[in-house]
Amino acid sequence: MPPLLPRILLTMGEASGIGPELLVKVAQQEYNAEIVVLADHSLLKQIADELSLPLQLTAVDWNNPPQKHRQGRLSFENVILPAEVIAGKLQPLNSSAILNMLSRAGELALTKTVDAVVTAPVNKAVLNQVNPRFLGHTEFFAEQAGVAKVVMMLATRQLRMALATTHIPLAQVSKNVTQELVEQVVQIIHHSFSQLDLPQPKIAVCGLNPHAGEDGLLGQEDRNNILPAILNLQQSGIAVEGPFPSDSLFTVSKREKFDIFLAMYHDQGLPVVKAIGFGQCANITLGLPFIRTSVDHGTALDIAPQRIASPDSLNYAINYAILLAQGKLPQ
Numbered sequence: 001m002p003p004l005l006p007r008i009l010l011t012m013g014e015a016s017g018i019g020p021e022l023l024v025k026v027a028q029q030e031y032n033a034e035i036v037v038l039a040d041h042s043l044l045k046q047i048a049d050e051l052s053l054p055l056q057l058t059a060v061d062w063n064n065p066p067q068k069h070r071q072g073r074l075s076f077e078n079v080i081l082p083a084e085v086i087a088g089k090l091q092p093l094n095s096s097a098i099l100n101m102l103s104r105a106g107e108l109a110l111t112k113t114v115d116a117v118v119t120a121p122v123n124k125a126v127l128n129q130v131n132p133r134f135l136g137h138t139e140f141f142a143e144q145a146g147v148a149k150v151v152m153m154l155a156t157r158q159l160r161m162a163l164a165t166t167h168i169p170l171a172q173v174s175k176n177v178t179q180e181l182v183e184q185v186v187q188i189i190h191h192s193f194s195q196l197d198l199p200q201p202k203i204a205v206c207g208l209n210p211h212a213g214e215d216g217l218l219g220q221e222d223r224n225n226i227l228p229a230i231l232n233l234q235q236s237g238i239a240v241e242g243p244f245p246s247d248s249l250f251t252v253s254k255r256e257k258f259d260i261f262l263a264m265y266h267d268q269g270l271p272v273v274k275a276i277g278f279g280q281c282a283n284i285t286l287g288l289p290f291i292r293t294s295v296d297h298g299t300a301l302d303i304a305p306q307r308i309a310s311p312d313s314l315n316y317a318i319n320y321a322i323l324l325a326q327g328k329l330p331q
Helices: 021-025 043-053 092-110 124-128 137-145 172-175 179-194 222-233 253-258 267-277 310-326
Strands: 007-011 035-037 056-061 071-080 114-120 151-155 160-165 202-205 240-244 260-263 282-284 293-294
Touching: 007 021, 007 043, 007 310, 021 035, 021 043, 021 310, 035 092, 043 056, 043 071, 043 240, 043 253, 056 092, 092 114, 092 124, 092 137, 114 310, 137 282, 137 293, 151 179, 151 267, 160 267, 179 202, 179 260, 179 282, 222 240, 260 267, 293 310
Parallel strands: 007 035, 007 114, 035 071, 056 071, 114 293, 160 260, 202 240, 202 260
Antiparallel strands: 151 160, 151 282, 282 293
């Protein structure tokens, strides 16, 4: 039974970026959930004072039942940062604390202490210096949960886009797009949606090559790997079609026909979904044993000192997580 009042956990992301500022700004919104943040409470208070925004911070008691969010207030669990935070300037000495914060978020989600995790952006490169395996939130939470494969999906009101491969170099995409991978990813998508109020999603699969390979003329992967995967999936009862040429797949009529699109690599699918709905777009990780959403942008170190960041994407990701926690699929 989905919770009537979900408890949603927010992480502050990179302390020198816009993440802490966004937490202060979304605190001013209304949510039908309890909002708890993992953050440096003194940093949040400092930013609230700079912005002249009301912010009352209360240490969370995990043993208490969730309380509905009230504007200008946040429950928090403190994240202690060893080095001074200067907006816009990365501080590698704080990286271990940020990684520990992410581990804590995963722990709270895995123990069902919270109903969903919403992450503000981190700087992958600076965290990778401390943990060479760190490639992003998606891979981090999957490893922590012991999940072999998860799927990254970005969603707006007009379009849902999942990725077969995520944060790997373009030169490695072709050898990674195997029949096994495509089948695995589509099965995760189908299973994730079946737990919500869209039990039989219609899935469209992008081709890897221009014109989906042009029957082998422009590459063999579509004919040899992607098509056999789709045929096997169809035989198992999954509503999946393709591979389609991606240059003409995301039209209005196709978006009306299909519930979700599967791109083969990061920059095949994400430019489309961000062009359509940047700022009103959530990043959702499918296949985890808990709900995780995120923003559709990075740490924005360049504007962090100005305190002008828009909270729209984080607000959208929070509301998306709330609906998912309630067993609903945002439309």
